[in-house]
Amino acid sequence: MRSLWTLSALALSAEAIKTTGCPLLGPAFPAPTSLSEDPIFSSKAEELTSKLNEAIEDGSLPGISFAVQVFSSEEDHSAFGFYHTDGPVKVGSVGVKEVDEDTMFRIGSISKLWTMFLFMTLEGTRYFHEPISKYVPELQIEYSPAQAKDKINNLQWSDVTIGELASHQAGLARDYAFGDLGFKSDLLQSMGFPSLPEDEQLTCGSEYPCDRQEFFRGILKTHPLTSTSQTPIYSNAGYQILGYALESIANANYEEILWDRLIRPLNLTRSCLKVPDPSLAVIPHNETFSWFGYEIGEEAPAGGMFSSANDMATFGRAVLSSTLVDPAVTRRWMKPLTHTSSLQHSVGAPWEIYTFLTPRRVDLYTKAGDIGLYSSSIGLSPDHNAGFTVLVAGGNSHAMTSTIGEMVADIMLPGFDEVARNQALGRFGGTFALTSGSSNSSITITADDGAGLVVSSWISNSVDMIESLMGLQGVTDRSGISIRLQPSGLETPGKISFLAVIYTLGVPEDAGPLLGSCFSWILLDSLVYGNVGLPEFEFSLNHDGYATSLSPRALRVTLPRV
CATH class of the missing domain: 3.40.710.10 (DD-peptidase/beta-lactamase superfamily)
Incomplete structure (x- = not known):
């Protein structure tokens, strides 16, 4: 309940604050190669x-x-x-x-x-x-x-x-013993240090290192x-x-x-x-x-x-x-x-x-x-x-x-x-679409200077999903919402998983740690459809590691790369 309340409360402030990006901690793109x-x-x-x-x-x-x-x-x-x-x-x-x-x-x-x-x-x-x-x-x-x-x-x-x-x-x-000033006690007495009692003078660590027995005898004191x-x-x-x-x-x-x-x-x-x-x-x-x-x-x-x-x-x-x-x-x-x-x-x-x-x-x-x-x-x-x-x-x-x-x-x-970023755009960028029959669904992946690949457009069954998500979030200004894909660290042969940070909030420049923190880690999986989170995206890969299709898993559809 707390997460839903936070989601609602933060959404109200999104219209007045320009989104600056609030990625998950971790890689923004798959690690570079070559x-x-x-x-x-x-x-x-x-x-x-x-x-x-x-x-x-x-x-x-x-x-x-x-x-x-x-x-x-x-x-x-x-x-x-x-x-x-x-x-x-x-x-x-x-x-x-x-x-x-x-x-x-x-x-x-x-x-x-x-x-x-x-x-x-x-x-x-x-x-x-x-x-x-x-x-x-x-x-x-x-x-x-x-x-x-x-x-x-x-x-x-x-x-x-x-x-x-x-x-x-x-x-x-x-x-x-190592570096102990007691080895220079005669010199240091002229600088205000007292003379060391005989039972406190070190017996190793100057001319030769302390052995295990000598070390523990000293460290325990x-x-x-x-x-x-x-x-x-x-x-x-x-x-x-x-x-x-x-x-x-x-x-x-x-x-x-x-x-x-x-x-x-x-x-x-x-x-x-x-x-x-x-x-x-x-x-x-x-x-x-x-x-x-x-x-x-x-x-x-x-x-x-x-x-x-x-x-x-x-x-x-x-x-x-x-x-x-x-x-x-x-x-x-x-x-x-x-x-x-x-x-x-x-x-x-x-x-x-x-x-x-x-x-x-x-x-x-x-x-x-x-x-x-x-x-x-x-x-x-x-x-x-x-x-x-x-x-x-x-x-x-x-x-x-x-x-x-x-x-x-x-x-x-x-x-x-x-x-x-450049390599990720080459591997995963472009349009993924399924327009045959009654289906009209597509996703376009781009990149900018921010963290993660950008979902710049998203159509599901002829409906603009970004507009739908804005409605679910209570956001009226399209600039108050962004969808960025970051690698989840989960892979299997021929497939790689990304997480979509679907709703990122900017913060006032003078915000303190409570208002100024990134809440994407708290809110990430707040939108779930039939036990599958909207942030779950999965690419299928060819032998060279390039995407051949994309599945926004909550929508139960696979979109071939155009």
């Missing part, structure tokens, strides 16, 4: 090449070597590549002299993404609500009644789930920062613990799991956990100063990986196409689990999800990583089955990676949409 051969994409690639060269020449990207690739899960090679080598690297004494698609970089915290991908190969989302202590015996703690009540000083491990660790919502500290699921606070230590849980679930050590479930199946020839041959990598200055040779030890699941642009793109394609993971698991995994205080930044497991608003809302599922002079990022757009990766080595690498990544996204995301 990106590398598409002239629209080629134009965007030339624009990106020009922007990157300009940034190098004007000094906007100083002192770095980097590799960029743009890829689609529909192709087994990258659609775009750009590689730049800093002058000192070209004449350096260690590492490659020229960066290319196979050059190895440290990828830092993108390792967390690989760790969670390994979980996904084990149907990982089903573990998200289980307590981490079930799989990590060191966390099976019996607190005294006083400790159990003292939640400021004691993290309640029985409350911590695998999903909370994966999405940085456990309230756990960022690290144990670490104060929680928040209660569980209070707010996301980034934690490398959480992913070290997730690595132990993964070992318990898979009954193997982390490196074996990585090799058996990711590196070998995807044939990642330039990816590894241990420090690789320096001759395969880009190394600014030297192995020590760059942190290339730094052994991260037990924290490897959080930040120890090495990879190349080619391997990163292969990994990205595997995620998008569910190569090693059940597609239903992938869809559950690629969703926000919490938000940040930024309206355009949410958090997954461990996705850093950024919302781009042009040309429409597109959520980019990313992960960034930093260690020493290395910084990296990967961004995946499920709407387009496409993504990009940026690998950087050099000074101020994090800022440089963000600069390049945003440059790629700003050019390529609208480009992906433009390619997808």
Whole structure:
């Protein structure tokens, strides 16, 4: 009843407000294919090449070597590549002299993404609500009644789930020992810090990494920062613990799991956990100063990986196409689990999800990583089955990676949409009609700058269906109604399903979140005829994927393509 009331109430305001479009969240068109051969994409690639060269020449990207690739899960090679080598690297004494698609970089915290991908190969989302202590015996703690009540000083491990660790919502500290200022206590005392008592001085994490026993001895003394699921606070230590849980679930050590479930199946020839041959990598200055040779030890699941642009793109394609993971698991995994205080930044497991608003809302599922002079990022757009990766080595690498990544996204995301729209119009556009006998029915599909294919005309049994829908909705101005088709994600051999957002409302520019939100997800299936929703549209396809007929399923008719 609430939905019907909302439908009626909103319809009354439609005449005074011009429709601006209110699509469903998700793809506006089927994902583009053959990106590398598409002239629209080629134009965007030339624009990106020009922007990157300009940034190098004007000094906007100083002192770095980097590799960029743009890829689609529909192709087994990258659609775009750009590689730049800093002058000192070209004449350096260690590492490659020229960066290319196979050059190895440290990828830092993108390792967390690989760790969670390994979980996904084990149907990982089903573990998200289980307590981490079930799989990590060191966390099976019996607190005294006083400790159990003292939640400021004691993290309640029985409350911590695998999903909370994966999405940085456990309230756990960022690290144990790694980067602790206590290793510089003599210097810091002159800056106002007190001397550390002997029993609080750290015994590992400076000259050598902490082993598992030392890590838990320290992390169990670490104060929680928040209660569980209070707010996301980034934690490398959480992913070290997730690595132990993964070992318990898979009954193997982390490196074996990585090799058996990711590196070998995807044939990642330039990816590894241990420090690789320096001759395969880009190394600014030297192995020590760059942190290339730094052994991260037990924290490897959080930040120890090495990879190349080619391997990163292969990994990205595997995620998008569910190569090693059940597609239903992938869809559950690629969703926000919490938000940040930024309206355009949410958090997954461990996705850093950024919302781009042009040309429409597109959520980019990313992960960034930093260690020493290395910084990296990967961004995946499920709407387009496409993504990009940026690998950087050099000074101020994090800022440089963000600069390049945003440059790629700003050019390529609208480009992906433009390619997808153009291809969808070719596959599904035109008129579908049945005029034989007593039937006079037709639908014309077009496209404009908005999200989704446009039903520009719709006749059923000689009646204008758009006028009929206006009557059902109580709308008198034809501009107050639109019908746009978006892919539903449902396909079967020879057929593909779309959903029609039949009634979309514009909103005043000064509207707040209650009046200004898109209600299409609430109202979508409000119009049903004989247990079949009016939004259900189904195309039949030929062997090349082009529509041969269209069925508005509620009307029980199939219209051949003219």
